[in-house]
Amino acid sequence: xxxxxxxxxxxxxxxPAATTGEALFRTHCAPCHGPKGDGGRGSNLAVRNLLRAPxxxxxxxxxxxxxxxxxxxxxxxxxxxxxxxxAFVRSLGRAPATPIAGDRANxxxxxxxxxxxxxxxxxxxRGGRMxxxxxxxxxRRSPAHLRTSLLExxxxxxxxxxxxRRVIFTPDNFLxxxxxxxxxxxxxxxxxxxxxxxxxxxxxxxRLYSFAKDELHxxxxxxxxxxxxxFRGVFSDSELEDLIAxxxxxxxxx
Amino acid sequence: MxxxxxxxxxxxxxxxxxxxxxxxxxxxxxxSWLTYSGTYSGQRYSALRAINHTNVARLKPAWIxxxxxxxxxxxxxxxxxxxxxxxxxxxxxxxxxxxxxxxxWTFRRPVPSDVHTCCGQVNRGLAILGNAVFLGTLDAxxxxxxxxxxxxxxxxxxxxxxxxxxxxxxxxxxKDKVIAGVSGGEYGIRGFIDAYDxxxxxxxxxxxxVPGPGEPGHETWAADSWKTGSAAxxxxxxxxxxxNLLFWCTGNPGPxxxxxPRGGDxxxxxxxxxxxxxxxxxxxxxxxxxxxxxxxxxxxxxVLLDGAWRGRSRKLVVxxxxxxxFYVLDRQTGEFLAGKAYARQTWASGLDERGRPIPLPGTxxxxxxxxxxxxxxxxxxxxxxxxxxETGLLYVAAREEGTVFYRATAEYTPGNYFxxxxxxGIPGVEPSGSIKALDPLTGAQRWEFMxxxxxWAGVLxxxxxxxxxxxxxxxxxxLDAATGKPLWTFQAGAPVYANPISYEFLGKQYVAIxxxxxxxxxxxx
Numbered sequence: 187x188x189x190x191x192x193x194x195x196x197x198x199x200x201x202p203a204a205t206t207g208e209a210l211f212r213t214h215c216a217p218c219h220g221p222k223g224d225g226g227r228g229s230n231l232a233v234r235n236l237l238r239a240p241x242x243x244x245x246x247x248x249x250x251x252x253x254x255x256x257x258x259x260x261x262x263x264x265x266x267x268x269x270x271x272x273a274f275v276r277s278l279g280r281a282p283a284t285p286i287a288g289d290r291a292n293x294x295x296x297x298x299x300x301x302x303x304x305x306x307x308x309x310x311x312r313g314g315r316m317x318x319x320x321x322x323x324x325x326r327r328s329p330a331h332l333r334t335s336l337l338e339x340x341x342x343x344x345x346x347x348x349x350x351r352r353v354i355f356t357p358d359n360f361l362x363x364x365x366x367x368x369x370x371x372x373x374x375x376x377x378x379x380x381x382x383x384x385x386x387x388x389x390x391x392x393r394l395y396s397f398a399k400d401e402l403h404x405x406x407x408x409x410x411x412x413x414x415x416x417f418r419g420v421f422s423d424s425e426l427e428d429l430i431a432x433x434x435x436x437x438x439x440x
Numbered sequence: 441m442x443x444x445x446x447x448x449x450x451x452x453x454x455x456x457x458x459x460x461x462x463x464x465x466x467x468x469x470x471x472s473w474l475t476y477s478g479t480y481s482g483q484r485y486s487a488l489r490a491i492n493h494t495n496v497a498r499l500k501p502a503w504i505x506x507x508x509x510x511x512x513x514x515x516x517x518x519x520x521x522x523x524x525x526x527x528x529x530x531x532x533x534x535x536x537x538x539x540x541x542x543x544x545w546t547f548r549r550p551v552p553s554d555v556h557t558c559c560g561q562v563n564r565g566l567a568i569l570g571n572a573v574f575l576g577t578l579d580a581x582x583x584x585x586x587x588x589x590x591x592x593x594x595x596x597x598x599x600x601x602x603x604x605x606x607x608x609x610x611x612x613x614x615k616d617k618v619i620a621g622v623s624g625g626e627y628g629i630r631g632f633i634d635a636y637d638x639x640x641x642x643x644x645x646x647x648x649x650v651p652g653p654g655e656p657g658h659e660t661w662a663a664d665s666w667k668t669g670s671a672a673x674x675x676x677x678x679x680x681x682x683x684n685l686l687f688w689c690t691g692n693p694g695p696x697x698x699x700x701p702r703g704g705d706x707x708x709x710x711x712x713x714x715x716x717x718x719x720x721x722x723x724x725x726x727x728x729x730x731x732x733x734x735x736x737x738x739x740x741x742x743v744l745l746d747g748a749w750r751g752r753s754r755k756l757v758v759x760x761x762x763x764x765x766f767y768v769l770d771r772q773t774g775e776f777l778a779g780k781a782y783a784r785q786t787w788a789s790g791l792d793e794r795g796r797p798i799p800l801p802g803t804x805x806x807x808x809x810x811x812x813x814x815x816x817x818x819x820x821x822x823x824x825x826x827x828x829x830e831t832g833l834l835y836v837a838a839r840e841e842g843t844v845f846y847r848a849t850a851e852y853t854p855g856n857y858f859x860x861x862x863x864x865g866i867p868g869v870e871p872s873g874s875i876k877a878l879d880p881l882t883g884a885q886r887w888e889f890m891x892x893x894x895x896w897a898g899v900l901x902x903x904x905x906x907x908x909x910x911x912x913x914x915x916x917x918x919l920d921a922a923t924g925k926p927l928w929t930f931q932a933g934a935p936v937y938a939n940p941i942s943y944e945f946l947g948k949q950y951v952a953i954x955x956x957x958x959x960x961x962x963x964x965x
Contacts, residue, residue: 213848214862259864262558262626264856381913382892383929409868 206267207274214261214271223278224328228258232278233325237438245272286329286431288424293432296425301417309436316376316390317414318360322438332433336426339414362411363387365397366404377407458520458568458587460615464681470903471944473519476565476610477824478941481744482678482687484826485901486942490949492904495964496918496928502950503541505959507532509561512937513954516565516610516824518573519943524952525568525587526959527610530561531577533585538945541961545590551578556604556855558626562937564676564822565610567618569638574618576607582620582636594641598622604629604855610676614686614717617644621673625691625737628668628858633677633688633713635720645720649673649690649708657707665702668852670694671709675739675822680755683772685723686715687744687757691737695850697805697861698733705730710738712759714774724774729763729797733804734787734812734845735859736762739822743834744771747881758880760825760836762818765791766883780883782876783819783838787812805845805861815843815871816863817894824898824939826907827880831921834880835907839894841871875899875909877924887924897953898939908951910936916953916960932960 211223218228225231238253239245246268252260263271297303306317313320323332334341361377365387375389385405387395390413399405421429458474466472466479470487477484491499507513511529518525523544524536533547551561555578567574572584572593579601584593598620599605604627612619617635625631631649636642650669651657661669670693677688693702693709708722710729715722728738742757749756749768757771764785768778776795788797803812819838826835843863850860865871873894877886897910906927907919912935918928934956942951952961 217864261862262857262859264853380892381931382890382911382915382917383926407870409870 207270207272207277210263210267210271211274214263215275218258220328223275225326225331226328229326230328230331231275232281232328234279235325236275236279237322237325242272242276245275249275286427286434288427288429288431290428290431290435292425293428293430296421296429297432300425301421301429306414315388315392320433320436322436324434324436325438327433329430329434332430333426336416336421336429337418338416339412340410360412362408362413364404364406364408365402367397368401368403370403457570459570460613463569463613464615470942471519472521473517473941473943474568475518476516476567476612476676477678477741480679480681481827482741482824483743483745483829484741484824484898484939484941485828485903487903488942488944488949489903489905490944491902491942491951491964492906493920493927496904496906498964499918499928499930499951499962500965501930502961502963504961505534505536505541505543507957507959509957511561512935513957513959514562514564514608514937515954515959516939517941517952517959518566518568519941519945519952520568522945523587525566525573527563527566527575529563530555531563531575531579533566533573533575533590535573535587535590538943541959545588547575547585547590547592549577549583552601554855555579555601555606556627556857557606557608557623558857562608563610564608567611567613569613569618572638574611574613574620574638576609576611576620578606578608580605580607580622582607582611582618582634582641584618584638584641596636596641596643598634599629599632602855603627604858609674612676612679612686613638614679617717619677619686619688619717621676621688623672623674625670625672625674625694626696626857626859627670627855628694628852629670629672630667631669631671631673631690631709633673633686633715633720635717647713647715647720647722649711649713651707660704660707662701662703665706668694668858669702669706669709671706671711672737674737675741678742678744678757679717680744680771683755684717685771686713686717687742687771688713688715689738689740689742689759691739692732692735695852695858695860696733696735697845697847697859698849699731699804702731706732710736710763712738712742712757712769712774714771726767726769726774726776726795728759728761728765728767732763733847734763734814734843735816736814736818738762739818740820740836741824743825743827743880745827745829745880749777749881756880758827758834760820760834760838760878762814762820763787763797764814764819765797766878767795768881768883769795778882782836782878782883782885784813784840784842785819786842805847807847809844809846809864811842811844811866813842814839815841815865816845817841817843821896823896823937826899826901828901828903828907828921830903830905831877831901832880833877833886833901833921835899835901835921836876836878837895837897837899837909838874838876839871840873841894842866842869873911875907875919875924877907877921889919889924889926895936897936900940900942900951902942904949908940908942908953910938910940910953910955912936914955916955916962930962932956932958934958
């Protein structure tokens with residue numbers, strides 16, 4: 187009852203702000219975070235707790251400055267617009283979540299057995315390190331996005347980053363690289379870091395390499411490529427639902 | 441001479457008097473670094489040659505000074521008589537012992553919480569003249585500090601920061617004036633360049649970079665758009681003592697991306713201004729990007745050099761512009777002599793015979809985005825170029841980076857962000873950068889050293905045949921000035937947003953540059 191009274195009090199106050207906030211969201215945020223904010227190339231914002239923004243002040247800073255080392259750019263606007271946008275983004279997480287039909291427990295079994303997802307992906311303490319860590323994937327990506335990733339992995343691989351950089355490390359996007367050393371060795375793996383003079387790579391056998399670029403015969407970057415197989419036809423429709431339910435339920439370390 | 445200075449440095453470390461004559465003859469005093477670009481010519485060249493291709497590989501840190509502020513540390517230090525004078529973010533200053541990096545004094549000044557800066561609370565350096573150093577602040581004050589103690593000598597309000605003005609550029613000290621430019625091009629300011637009396641802080645003249653009613657150029661702004669026309673003056677200019685001309689570049693017109701409400705060429709935005717230093721009157725102007733809608737400030741330091749132009753020696757000013765073109769002008773008259781694209785550009789078919797760009801259709805920002813090279817940060821930016829009289833080459837830190845430009849509408853409210861649009865990177869393209877060596881008379885590229893990402897560090901060339909620079913991934917480096925071959929690298933551990941300098945102390949040459957929160961000083965053992 188107390189909760190209900192509170193939301194009744196807040197709603198009329200929040201409404202006009204959300205109207206302008208929504209317009210700002212459509213312009214600045216929806217291209218990556220989706221028209222409903224439930225994620226696309228950008229993370230799912232329609233969640234109760236945003237991992238990077240524990241409170242409104244933190245969210246306000248992220249809107250203004252972006253997140254260094256990611257594809258999230260800063261967007262300059264007036265203080266008032268910033269406040270309205272923050273209020274709107276917060277309202278997304280208050281909408282009731284759409285229930286997910288699948289069987290989570292079966293999804294977890296499929297993840298570790300038939301899908302062999304754990305060979306490359308980590309969940310909590312378990313799994314491989316080649317692909318992105320999925321421990322918190324349910325807070326970052328919507329079920330629709332997860333479905334696309336499972337059926338057409340390359341549709342969801344970030345293509346680049348081009349944000350104003352304040353950090354020296356390479357953003358945590360996924361880029362497959364192939365190198366040929368001057369003595370003829372060929373190594374394929376994931377770029378971990380890179381600068382003008384060197385590149386660091388993890389190969390698909392989990393070995394770490396550091397190369398001086400002037401010692402490489404060839405350096406090939408496979409933008410938009412993913413070594414992940416598509417699972418169309420591998421899983422039945424109901425298995426796919428179960429797997430999505432499992433992934434959507436991954437909300438971070440317990 | 442340098443022995444004498446050295447002795448003085450040890451015996452009386454804070455006795456320095458940096459008179460105008462010393463700055464004007466700065467090229468013959470390479471042990472010091474007396475003004476933002478080293479000399480008035482904007483060349484950022486050091487005649488020191490002790491560090492050269494035979495020993496640069498052994499360059500090592502001598503000391504490191506760390507600021508405590510989290511904003512970018514963009515200072516170009518000044519060096520005179522055993523002391524290094526620096527500004528620190530947001531609007532602080534310090535004098536450091538050249539032997540150890542320990543501060544002789546620090547000047548701390550809190551900045552109001554509601555200052556408006558587009559791109560971080562930064563400061564790029566000080567000016568020195570006589571017994572004072574001069575500091576511009578984020579709340580748009582200009583201050584004189586006692587060079588020996590850091591005590592405040594005077595403090596004047598240059599502009600109202602609540603209207604969006606700020607100062608991030610190093611002032612420029614002339615014989616009897618301190619020149620200050622302002623930032624705020626994304627806040628609908630009306631730009632200007634000011635001159636102040638070094639002794640009292642009294643304002644001597646102001647040149648409005650957006651002409652008011654009745655002034656020439658006013659007709660290049662539709663309706664009342666001149667009132668919020670911006671044309672900020674946020675990069676320190678150059679000076680020709682012989683001609684008594686000040687060369688200062690101006691920034692984008694406001695609002696940045698929506699040219700609709702400001703029909704016309706929008707003078708003197710995105711221009712190079714030649715002003716009489718005594719009166720502040722305009723001698724000539726050259727506009728690089730008439731009616732700019734891509735935020736292409738003309739914010740590269742104008743480089744003054746004398747060259748043989750079609751058989752006769754001419755006084756030139758050259759500029760690698762943010763819009764992707766390189767320009768050669770006669771600095772006495774402003775006459776356009778040559779121009780050429782020096783980086784990837786997709787917005788103009790070229791320059792006409794007077795140097796005016798010929799824009800291609802469909803390159804204006806649109807509500808659903810227009811992809812254009814150069815991008816929002818330009819083909820280069822505020823980070824300084826360098827000209828070496830020894831190689832005869834101009835060195836530019838260039839950006840290979842496009843942008844998707846979005847146009848929106850913006851309503852002006854004082855002090856608030858006023859850009860009318862936005863930008864994002866081009867999907868599928870990882871931007872890169874390079875250090876380019878250009879023929880300063882034609883813009884033709886002689887060599888190029890590729891960088892992993894677009895640089896925010898300027899370059900320094902030296903008589904040791906070297907070009908120093910830095911990269912966003914923390915690499916500091918020295919290149920062979922003749923070939924571009926890398927000869928030294930050092931991982932500084934943080935992005936480099938600064939311009940290198942060189943100086944001599946106790947008979948040894950040093951190179952200094954900031955990276956992250958560190959000011960690093962290098963020498964060869």
